Structures are given as C-alpha cells and as structure tokens.
Amino acid sequence: MRLDRSNRHGLIAGATGTGKTISLQGLAEGFSRAGVPTFMADVKGDLAGIAMPGSPTHKLHDPFTKRAGKIGYDDYAYEDFPVQFWDLFGKQGHPVRTTVSEMGPLLLARLMDLNDTQEGVLTIAFHLADEEGLLLLDLDDLQAMLGEVGSRASELRNDYGNVSSASVGAIQRKILQLRSQGGDHFFGEPALNLDDFIAVDDSGKGVVNVLAADQLMQSPRLYSTFLLWLLSELFEELPEVGDPDKPKLVFFFDEAHLLFDDAPKALVEKVEQVVRLIRSKGVGVFFVTQNPIDIPDDVAGQLGNRVQHALRAFTPRDEKAVKSAAETFRENPEIDVKEVITELKVGEALVSILDEDGAPTPVERVLMKPPRARAGILSTGERAAIIASDAIGARYDERLDRESADEILEARGEAKAKAAAEAEAREAEEEAREKREKEEARRSRSSRSRRSSSPVDKVIRSAERTIVNKIGRQIGNAILRGILGSMSGGKAARATSSTSKRKRKTSKKSSKPDWNKLK
Incomplete structure (x- = not known):
C-alpha cells in the first residue's frame, strides 16, 4: 500500500474468523514503522498485544513463520510498538472525555435516539446556552439547561417555536438512560487533546492509540457515536494539508456497521461528507466490518484501498454481499472474484489498492503479511x-x-x-405597619371618647342622639316610601301620605319639650 494514497481511505471486510483483526494489526504496524500514528478500537481485547513483541511460544508462531517464508518476508522478526491505551470508563486506559457542547445536538440526538421533535427541543437548549454564555460540560449541565428551557417555554415560544413539557421530560429520561450506560464518564473535563493522539516516539515510530472497547460494546450506540465524534473532531480541528507524502493519522473504525444501523439519513450524509473531506486534513479512515454491504454506497464509494477476506454465501443476504463485493473490485481476467471470495482460507484476502495515479489496481488474491507484535491480549500487569x-x-x-x-x-x-422572599418580607412588613397605624388610630379615638365623658357632655350627646335618631327615622321612612312608591304605584303613595299627615297633627300637641325633666 502506498503511503501517499493511504489518506484515500479503505475497507477491511470478511466473515468472523477469516483474519480481519490480524490484517488490521499488520496495517497498523506498517503505519507505525513509517512514522504514522494510528487509532483503533479494541473490541475483543486482542489488539492490545501490539504493545508487546511476538513470542516463539505463541500458538500462532509457526503459522506466521511459515506464512512469512512463503511470501518472501525475509526480515520477519518480532517487534513491539509504542502504544497509548484509552478507555471511556478509565479502567483499562487513560480516560477519554469530551464536553456536551463539543459533541453538539446532532450527535447527542443520535446517542439518545431522539425523534425529530425532541431533537428540536435539544437544539433550542444548545442555542439558548450559546446565547447566554452557559457552558454545557457534563450531563448535569444539560439537565439543568433543559429544565431552564421548560420553565421559560412561554417566553421562548415566539423566538424558537413551541417547547412542550412532554418533550423536555422525554429527553430528561433519555439522559437517565445514558447515565446508566456510563455516559457520565464520557462527558466532562479535561477534554481530550487531539495532539496527544497524533504523536511519534523517540525512535520515530507512530504511536498506536488503542481504545479499550470490550465494555463499551455493551452500549453499541455510545460506541459508534463516540467514534463518530472523534472523527468529526479530527475533521474540525486539523488544518488542511492537501495530499501529503504520508497521512498524519490513520483511523480504524472497527464494527463499522454499528455506525449505520438505524442511522437517520441526515447523519449518514454527515458521515459521507466527513469521509470525503477529511482526506485533505491528512487523515485516512479504514472501515472494518463483516459484510461490505453494511457500508452505505455513498460512503463505500470513497474507500479506495480494499482488503476482502472470505465471505460465506449461506443466505440470500450473504449471496448479495458476495455479488456486491465482487462488483466493487477492478476486474482481473485471471480471477473469478465471485467464486474465489467464498474459497479464501484464513489469512488470505482479495486486495486492491490505489496506484501512484490514484487508480485502483486489478484485484489480486494474496496472503496477508503476519504481524511482528503479539497477536493476543495483555495481562493486567503488562x-x-x-x-x-x-x-x-x-x-x-x-x-x-x-x-x-x-x-x-x-x-x-x-x-x-x-428576591421573592425579600419581596414577601417587605409586603408582610407593610401590612404589619398598616395594621399598627389602624390600631393607633383606634386607640386615639377611644382616648378622646374617654376624655369627653363629663355629665353635661353625656346629656348633650344623649339629646343629639335622640334628635339624630328621630330625623334619621323620618328620612329613612321617606326613602322607604319613595322606593316602595315607585315600585307599588300612586295608590300606595297616597295612602302613606295621608297617614303621615295624621301623625304630624298628633305630634304638634306634644312638640314642646319638658325642660324640668330634661334638666
């Protein structure tokens, strides 16, 4: 494989047990020896052995030695390579973290399997956080921001559209599910610095970054979203370099079918865009999967270097995969690809790579070069x-x-x-003040009443009350008559008027007060 064409991406495909992992390890070793850093996810734990040299006591020693001799690999020797171990959970490697803001609403919606309406609410939360300068670092921040959006729904409706409490509640529940899958470990700081990925050791070998993914694979959506986020970060952060003599980084995307399973069309389009453009950043991407039809056509069309291990045609889908794989290779008159692809032995593959002009070479049936490092797991101490x-x-x-x-x-x-408590306290204080003022006014009136309680004052007040009551009754009767008169008609009014006259004649006789009694 030409180093100056390795950033045109590639595909490693084949059924389980046909040698994909060994091919991946061999490619990573070759890139490392050329000074090219690589990244790979260790799904089964057997890629970690690249950190240690191979051993004559290993069960694969004899097959590898025989294969090396058969293909003329004369300088075959055991060798180790510089490795950095990473782990989202921080148990089998350095912790890998990113912030919620850096991941963005599109990938988070994919991670939490949100529908379109819920994704819209999540996007509003991100936009509001950006506008108000609120950092979304971890899941606590995201939950708090969603709560803020829910409480301000009526305020935000005019600018962003309807925000339903049902959607906010559904996203909150999805965050709880994400926490149960270990999402808390992934979001936070310090976030990953990509410069730590793109490094060489003192001898000039490219560093092999190995992600411990055996536990991560229990949450397939988290696994695929993490790798896609990492790929997008490389795309966003790295500068344009055109077509370099060798890649700045080679990215192996193992179990690639997980990325595209149930992925919405918008996300697949984003992946295709990243794969198409990231080569100009000097990054080569190799998808590793069992079945080549797992990769959408728009993405597969960007993969220039191909290693196809054996496929088994047991089902109609398998037959379709064999036919599809055969059609993607440049034809070689000496090879019936459709037939050979089902006959390949372990360690054999159909290979087509890009030549110096960028054109695919005719397909060839080859033996894959054996790895120099250990093909297997590491002990906990190692x-x-x-x-x-x-x-x-x-x-x-x-x-x-x-x-x-x-x-x-x-x-x-x-x-x-x-502020609400202070306002309530001020209101209570104002009410208490008004109550005190009323009480003081009442006491003042009572005091004046006690001061004017002499016998003469009492006689005068009594006379005043008598006169006022008499006048009040007359006025009351007049008002009552007026009201009843207007309701009952003129007859009632006349009868009432005559009665009033008789009373007035009678009252004239005793209108003179008895001053002796009054005294």
Whole structure:
C-alpha cells in the first residue's frame, strides 16, 4: 500500500474468523514503522498485544513463520510498538472525555435516539446556552439547561417555536438512560487533546492509540457515536494539508456497521461528507466490518484501498454481499472474484489498492503479511506498566469541575428565590405597619371618647342622639316610601301620605319639650 494514497481511505471486510483483526494489526504496524500514528478500537481485547513483541511460544508462531517464508518476508522478526491505551470508563486506559457542547445536538440526538421533535427541543437548549454564555460540560449541565428551557417555554415560544413539557421530560429520561450506560464518564473535563493522539516516539515510530472497547460494546450506540465524534473532531480541528507524502493519522473504525444501523439519513450524509473531506486534513479512515454491504454506497464509494477476506454465501443476504463485493473490485481476467471470495482460507484476502495515479489496481488474491507484535491480549500487569510509562502520564486522571451551566442556573434560581422572599418580607412588613397605624388610630379615638365623658357632655350627646335618631327615622321612612312608591304605584303613595299627615297633627300637641325633666 502506498503511503501517499493511504489518506484515500479503505475497507477491511470478511466473515468472523477469516483474519480481519490480524490484517488490521499488520496495517497498523506498517503505519507505525513509517512514522504514522494510528487509532483503533479494541473490541475483543486482542489488539492490545501490539504493545508487546511476538513470542516463539505463541500458538500462532509457526503459522506466521511459515506464512512469512512463503511470501518472501525475509526480515520477519518480532517487534513491539509504542502504544497509548484509552478507555471511556478509565479502567483499562487513560480516560477519554469530551464536553456536551463539543459533541453538539446532532450527535447527542443520535446517542439518545431522539425523534425529530425532541431533537428540536435539544437544539433550542444548545442555542439558548450559546446565547447566554452557559457552558454545557457534563450531563448535569444539560439537565439543568433543559429544565431552564421548560420553565421559560412561554417566553421562548415566539423566538424558537413551541417547547412542550412532554418533550423536555422525554429527553430528561433519555439522559437517565445514558447515565446508566456510563455516559457520565464520557462527558466532562479535561477534554481530550487531539495532539496527544497524533504523536511519534523517540525512535520515530507512530504511536498506536488503542481504545479499550470490550465494555463499551455493551452500549453499541455510545460506541459508534463516540467514534463518530472523534472523527468529526479530527475533521474540525486539523488544518488542511492537501495530499501529503504520508497521512498524519490513520483511523480504524472497527464494527463499522454499528455506525449505520438505524442511522437517520441526515447523519449518514454527515458521515459521507466527513469521509470525503477529511482526506485533505491528512487523515485516512479504514472501515472494518463483516459484510461490505453494511457500508452505505455513498460512503463505500470513497474507500479506495480494499482488503476482502472470505465471505460465506449461506443466505440470500450473504449471496448479495458476495455479488456486491465482487462488483466493487477492478476486474482481473485471471480471477473469478465471485467464486474465489467464498474459497479464501484464513489469512488470505482479495486486495486492491490505489496506484501512484490514484487508480485502483486489478484485484489480486494474496496472503496477508503476519504481524511482528503479539497477536493476543495483555495481562493486567503488562497493561498497567505501559499506561504508567507512556507520555500521557496523569494528565487526564483527575476530573475537573469548573463553573458551568448547572452552577450558574442554580445561582440564578437561588437569587430569584431570595428576591421573592425579600419581596414577601417587605409586603408582610407593610401590612404589619398598616395594621399598627389602624390600631393607633383606634386607640386615639377611644382616648378622646374617654376624655369627653363629663355629665353635661353625656346629656348633650344623649339629646343629639335622640334628635339624630328621630330625623334619621323620618328620612329613612321617606326613602322607604319613595322606593316602595315607585315600585307599588300612586295608590300606595297616597295612602302613606295621608297617614303621615295624621301623625304630624298628633305630634304638634306634644312638640314642646319638658325642660324640668330634661334638666
């Protein structure tokens, strides 16, 4: 394979047990020896052995030695390669983290399997956080931001559209599911620095970055979304380099079918765009999968270097895969690809690579070069020693928790609660003041009443009450008559008027007061 054509991407395909992992390891070793860093996900744990040299006591020693002699690999010798181990859970390697803001709403929606409406609400949360300068670092920040969006739904409706409480609640539940899958380990700081991926050791070998993915594979959506995020970060962060003499990094995407299973069309289009454009950043991407038809046509069309191990035509889908794989190779008159592809032995493959002009070479049936490093797992002690002695050190070991959306929104809530409490206290104080003033006024009137309680004053007040009551009754009767008159008609009014006259004649006789009694 030409180094200057390795950034045109590639495909390693084949049924289980046909040699895909050994081919992947052999390619990674070749890139490392050429000074090209690589990244690979160790799904089964057997790629970790690339950190240790092979051994004559290994069960694959004799087959590898025989294969090397058969293909004329005269300088075949055991060798180890510089490795950095990574692990989202921080158990079998350095922790890998990113922030919620860096991942963005599109990948998060894919990660949490949101529908279109829920993805729209999530996008609103991101936009509002950007507008108000709120950092979304971890899942606590995202939950707090969604709560803020829900509480301000009526305010946001005019600018962003309807935000239903049902959608907010559904996303909150998805976040809880993500936490149960280990999402808390992935989101936070310090975030991964891509410069730590693209490195060479003192001897000039490219560093092999191995992601421990055996536990991660229990959450396939988290696994595929993480690798896609990493690929997009490389695309966003790396500068344009055109067509370099050799890649800056080669990215092996194992179990690639997980990326495209149930993926929405918009996401597949994004993947195709990244794969098409990232080559100009000096990054080569190799998809590793069992069945070549797992890769969408728009993406598969970008993969210039192909290694096809054996396929089994047991089902109609398998037959379709064999036919599809055969049609993707440049024809070789000496090889019936459709027939040979089902006859390949372990370690054999059909190979087509790009030549110096960028054109695919005719397909050839070949034996794959055996790896120099150990083809198998590492012991716990070997892995720990490599992690402790690599160039990363303890840079990512301690988790950081700086002020972000969660803390800011909590402080805002406390400030609002404090302001509401102060307003309530002021209102209560005002009510108490008004009550005191009324009580003082009542006491003042009572005091004046006690001061004017002499016998003469009492006689005068009594006379005043008598006169006022008499006048009041007359006025009341007049008002009552007026009202009833207007309701009952003129007859009732006249009868009432005559009665009033008789009373007035009678009252004239005793209108003179008895001053002796009054005295």
